[in-house]
Amino acid sequence: MSDHQHIKLPEGSIGKTTTTLNLGPTHPATHGVFQNIMELDGERIVKTEPTVGYIHRAFEKIAERRPLYQITTLTDRLNYCSSPINNMGWHLTCEKLLGVKTPKRVDYLRVIIMELARISDHLICNSIVGVDTGAYTGFLYVMQYRELIYEIYEEVCGSRLTTNMGRIGGFERNFSDAAFQKLERFLREYPKVQKELENLFTRNRIFMDRTRGTGAISAERALNYSFTGPNLRAAGVDYDVRVHSPYSSYEDFDFIIPVGTTGDNYDRFQVRNEEIWQSLSIIRQAYEKVQSFKGTEAEVYHADAPEYYLPEKKDVYTKMEALIYHFKIVMGETEIPVGEVYNSVEGGNGELGFYLVSDGGRTPFRLHFRRPCFIYYQAYPEIVKGSMLSDAIITLSSLNLIAGEMDG
Amino acid sequence: MTNDFIKEKLKGKFGDLLTEWSEPYGMLTVTVPREMNLKVLNFLYDEPELAFRFLTDLTGAHYPDRVGEELSVIYHLHNLTENTRMRVKLFAPVAQPDVYTATGLFSGANWMERETYDFFGVNFLGHPDLRRVLNVDEMDYFPLRKEFPLEDQSRIDKDDEMFGR
Numbered sequence: 071m072s073d074h075q076h077i078k079l080p081e082g083s084i085g086k087t088t089t090t091l092n093l094g095p096t097h098p099a100t101h102g103v104f105q106n107i108m109e110l111d112g113e114r115i116v117k118t119e120p121t122v123g124y125i126h127r128a129f130e131k132i133a134e135r136r137p138l139y140q141i142t143t144l145t146d147r148l149n150y151c152s153s154p155i156n157n158m159g160w161h162l163t164c165e166k167l168l169g170v171k172t173p174k175r176v177d178y179l180r181v182i183i184m185e186l187a188r189i190s191d192h193l194i195c196n197s198i199v200g201v202d203t204g205a206y207t208g209f210l211y212v213m214q215y216r217e218l219i220y221e222i223y224e225e226v227c228g229s230r231l232t233t234n235m236g237r238i239g240g241f242e243r244n245f246s247d248a249a250f251q252k253l254e255r256f257l258r259e260y261p262k263v264q265k266e267l268e269n270l271f272t273r274n275r276i277f278m279d280r281t282r283g284t285g286a287i288s289a290e291r292a293l294n295y296s297f298t299g300p301n302l303r304a305a306g307v308d309y310d311v312r313v314h315s316p317y318s319s320y321e322d323f324d325f326i327i328p329v330g331t332t333g334d335n336y337d338r339f340q341v342r343n344e345e346i347w348q349s350l351s352i353i354r355q356a357y358e359k360v361q362s363f364k365g366t367e368a369e370v371y372h373a374d375a376p377e378y379y380l381p382e383k384k385d386v387y388t389k390m391e392a393l394i395y396h397f398k399i400v401m402g403e404t405e406i407p408v409g410e411v412y413n414s415v416e417g418g419n420g421e422l423g424f425y426l427v428s429d430g431g432r433t434p435f436r437l438h439f440r441r442p443c444f445i446y447y448q449a450y451p452e453i454v455k456g457s458m459l460s461d462a463i464i465t466l467s468s469l470n471l472i473a474g475e476m477d478g
Numbered sequence: 479m480t481n482d483f484i485k486e487k488l489k490g491k492f493g494d495l496l497t498e499w500s501e502p503y504g505m506l507t508v509t510v511p512r513e514m515n516l517k518v519l520n521f522l523y524d525e526p527e528l529a530f531r532f533l534t535d536l537t538g539a540h541y542p543d544r545v546g547e548e549l550s551v552i553y554h555l556h557n558l559t560e561n562t563r564m565r566v567k568l569f570a571p572v573a574q575p576d577v578y579t580a581t582g583l584f585s586g587a588n589w590m591e592r593e594t595y596d597f598f599g600v601n602f603l604g605h606p607d608l609r610r611v612l613n614v615d616e617m618d619y620f621p622l623r624k625e626f627p628l629e630d631q632s633r634i635d636k637d638d639e640m641f642g643r
Binding site for chain 1 (some may be wrong): 502503505507531532533534535537539540552554558561563565584585586587588589590593597611612613614621622626627628
């Protein structure tokens, strides 16, 4: 045997007592393109280093060359589990900048759509937590009702996942009767399904053992990490943009903000469940308000903002003003007023903010999306440090990380 | 808490060092000298009557027309108990964009500053891990700066019969 060592090992690898594990970027349990390089001691995580940006699409740069209405399609692709919220958030930001006042009926219709989107976002997240703890049934079961929500989107705007819903000032058309019928069906049937989903998990011994006490973050740390949304509320801070800075007439609705105490996976699950119930209640209230509009008021589905709201096609062919505005809007030749505006909405994952700077040109000078996922994912190494690898997987899904939103 | 109250407080502490006061769409906005950013953020954080302890957003912008102070860093702060928001800005020269990091105050500033570095090249002094976050590590430019325009839609050098540009 020769004295030479033929295989060259990296420095320090002989005495190393931990294992390096590459989790992702296409691991099935990471629900998207997330990569974590973990340092493991047995099954415990000593250190993890997340790599992000696998699906970065430079939306902020692209937006600098697009007229306002074309940016809606970019917002779809942020949090694609609840794209209508992103669309509405963008429209609300533009309306704030342009000073467009929307009619009440538009606000209520938007609330219905946004709360439906929140339900679909939360039910995916919660049932995925179920999948990661070993219960696939719930996930498959609620998919039927996500499908129903998507059918409602389809009735309203024609598409399902990347909705591109609405315009600056309102919706592209009035809600059809079929949309309301489907909404009624959803309100009638979904509570039972949600109850069953909760029956399956809430007091399930295995589920509780897997989720309680794992993936916890204190309220103080969560605030310092700029957490928002259900993840912050699970830690016990009742911050909700819908209540703190109401938009789209949320002040007209009666609902509570559920909060947790420990900020662990179980609390996040419970907070999302309760938010689904609250959303159902908001939708019922909004639907009642929408139904209370009679006569011509019941036909209102957009604000009077001819410079930004694309006119109806039949008007384009018959009226001169409509033709001019149609041309100017489609060609992106409408000048945006100079201004600097920050507007936020309560997205599925937290405060979704839009920081829009306009220098008076036809496109934004600078547009920044405050993407809640990106901001709270940086706390992941701290949250999972010292926990088991299998708990880290549940934490990843219960934080509800959406790669599209994170990478922007 | 009113914007005037915050303004008085800040003026009482820092005097004329803070400039460009404005209130676009109701949000108090102020520009601080770039070497003073931590002092102002600390004051806003610690002062019990102000208590801006939540960093909503941190981002950058590039203004090529502001010669000598082209790059901007924008902080959106939130006092959650009083529910008041405000915006703090600073400007730094693109030739040497050194700005003190806010990571000591807000853990959440870590990736937001990395993102700002990634896209604008703002050099956050004292940042624990200032690397690119969304773009590839090999990238040698800062893509959101204005000297990198997207393709001009009106260019005529392309021969495209179908879409006739």
